[in-house]
Amino acid sequence: MSRCQAVARPLAKHLRQSCGIRSFTAGATRAAEVQEQAAAASEEPGFSDLDPETVLPEHEAQLIKAGKMPIGSRRRRVAMRTTQNVPFEQLPYQAFQEARKILAADRVDKLAKIKAELEKIATLEAKDAAEVHGGQRMKDTRLASLRREVERLKLLADANDPLVKKRFEDGLGDMNKPIYRALAEKKWRSYGHRLITQRIKQFNIVPDLLPKLEPTADVQLYFRRSKIAPGDVVDSQVSEKAPRLRVQVFNKGERLVTVAVVDSDVPDIEGDTFTKRCHYLAANIPISPTETSLPLSRIVAEDQLAVPWMPAFSQKGAPYHRLGIYLLEQRAGDKVDVAKLKELYAARDGFSLKSMRDKFGLVPFGFTMFRSVWDDNTAAVMSRHDIPGADVELRPTRVHSLKPPVKPRGWEAKRQGPKYRHLWKYTKRIKGVSNAKGWIKRR
Numbered sequence: 001m002s003r004c005q006a007v008a009r010p011l012a013k014h015l016r017q018s019c020g021i022r023s024f025t026a027g028a029t030r031a032a033e034v035q036e037q038a039a040a041a042s043e044e045p046g047f048s049d050l051d052p053e054t055v056l057p058e059h060e061a062q063l064i065k066a067g068k069m070p071i072g073s074r075r076r077r078v079a080m081r082t083t084q085n086v087p088f089e090q091l092p093y094q095a096f097q098e099a100r101k102i103l104a105a106d107r108v109d110k111l112a113k114i115k116a117e118l119e120k121i122a123t124l125e126a127k128d129a130a131e132v133h134g135g136q137r138m139k140d141t142r143l144a145s146l147r148r149e150v151e152r153l154k155l156l157a158d159a160n161d162p163l164v165k166k167r168f169e170d171g172l173g174d175m176n177k178p179i180y181r182a183l184a185e186k187k188w189r190s191y192g193h194r195l196i197t198q199r200i201k202q203f204n205i206v207p208d209l210l211p212k213l214e215p216t217a218d219v220q221l222y223f224r225r226s227k228i229a230p231g232d233v234v235d236s237q238v239s240e241k242a243p244r245l246r247v248q249v250f251n252k253g254e255r256l257v258t259v260a261v262v263d264s265d266v267p268d269i270e271g272d273t274f275t276k277r278c279h280y281l282a283a284n285i286p287i288s289p290t291e292t293s294l295p296l297s298r299i300v301a302e303d304q305l306a307v308p309w310m311p312a313f314s315q316k317g318a319p320y321h322r323l324g325i326y327l328l329e330q331r332a333g334d335k336v337d338v339a340k341l342k343e344l345y346a347a348r349d350g351f352s353l354k355s356m357r358d359k360f361g362l363v364p365f366g367f368t369m370f371r372s373v374w375d376d377n378t379a380a381v382m383s384r385h386d387i388p389g390a391d392v393e394l395r396p397t398r399v400h401s402l403k404p405p406v407k408p409r410g411w412e413a414k415r416q417g418p419k420y421r422h423l424w425k426y427t428k429r430i431k432g433v434s435n436a437k438g439w440i441k442r443r
Contacts, residue, residue, distance in 0.1 A: 054081040088166055096162075103160055110157035114150055121146045155182050175289040178252070185250040188218045196367060199230045203322050203369065208264055209276075209353050210364060217366040218248040219327060233320065234312065234370045237377040240384075242280065242297040242309035247287050247327065247366060254288040256330045258362055259296065262353055263312065263372075265321040267394060278351035279323065281307035283336035306341035307348065311381050312372040317394035320371045326353060327366030336360050 049059045052071045056078070060070055070077065083091055089100070124143055129136040158164045158179040165183070167173050173180035196215050200206055206213050221228040222244045228234060245259070261280035268275045282299045283306060299305050314321045330336055344359075345351055357364065382390040408416065415423055 328362035
């Protein structure tokens with residue numbers, strides 16, 4: 001035996017034992033291993049075993065058979081399984097903990113700057129306006145600037161905190177705090193704001209209803225617990241009952257709003273045009289960053305409800321109707337006279353959102369919409385609510401062109417006779433017989 005073999009044999013033996021490779025021994029050990037494997041296989045998999053986030057390799061086949069695919073790599077799933085009971089801020093990752101130390105030091109620096117700015121504000125507020133260069137106007141301008149800087153530093157102090165981001169992603173953020181409102185607005189503007197502004201342009205909400213509309217709040221529409229995307233066509237039976245709104249505002253404080261639902265495509269047969277109809281109108285409704293649910297069916301107070309809900313409908317043969325839901329902010333501390341709203345808009349027809357905005361000093365800030373078309377349930381809905389017109393079918397009137405017919409000219413005018421039948425396949429504008437409709441058969 002060579003010297004290399006003599007040195008390598010103990011090492012190889014140690015490696016075989018540490019890797020669990022069984023050598024040729026008695027059968028008792030092998031029987032014990034078989035019993036352990038059988039016992040492990042007979043155990044029912046738990047919740048974490050069949051969770052796509054934490055499934056182990058031996059349970060992947062069972063999970064896939066159930067119609068779910070494992071998420072991420074096997075290493076990631078094992079890591080999540082071993083750290084699922086560890087608090088987030090104590091995760092045993094060195095880079096994560098070192099980054100948290102840097103962020104903590106940065107937060108201490110931002111808090112010191114906030115304290116310095118607050119001291120400046122207190123000093124400036126204690127000063128008499130006559131002692132400030134520029135008087136009261138300049139004092140108010142400087143105070144407003146300092147307060148804006150304080151709000152900016154508050155956001156920067158928590159903007160990169162992983163715990164704050166985790167709470168927000170888990171839906172546990174306190175919307176009374178500016179950092180969570182800022183994160184919610186950033187998320188909304190990344191997709192929701194772009195979608196609703198695209199719908200406003202696509203369906204000509206501006207300028208058909210308002211000369212200008214810039215949404216600053218996230219408004220979501222729900223019919224019977226089903227979320228309706230902006231611009232979706234809703235069945236008449238589904239929209240028979242008043243919907244629920246989820247309104248998320250991003251600036252602090254409570255405010256009073258007016259809600260109006262307007263159908264902007266009501267056909268006027270006598271005038272050969274379209275007019276508008278109010279389907280719902282309510283005012284003096286309080287909302288805040290934490291109070292987001294707004295069920296329209298539960299607004300029944302005399303000082304709030306002006307025009308009750310009218311089901312959305314479209315007559316047979318008419319194009320789709322655009323029903324827009326508009327949120328308009330009232331003046332701070334002022335209430336709208338609901339009795340006057342009832343007097344002006346109880347008739348519903350001929351409603352003008354722009355006129356109401358100007359009369360009551362309202363500012364539109366939120367919008368969503370849905371569409372209504374004639375369907376199998378529209379006639380029954382109109383009958384239940386005594387809405388006339390279910391037996392009327394609208395048909396388009398053909399308008400003949402006043403231009404004289406265009407005579408053929410050029411190449412086609414010279415080759416329309418039977419002599420050039422073999423060339424007809426190259427054109428679609430031959431007088432009488434046209435290849436466009438397949439009248440000419442290949443012989």
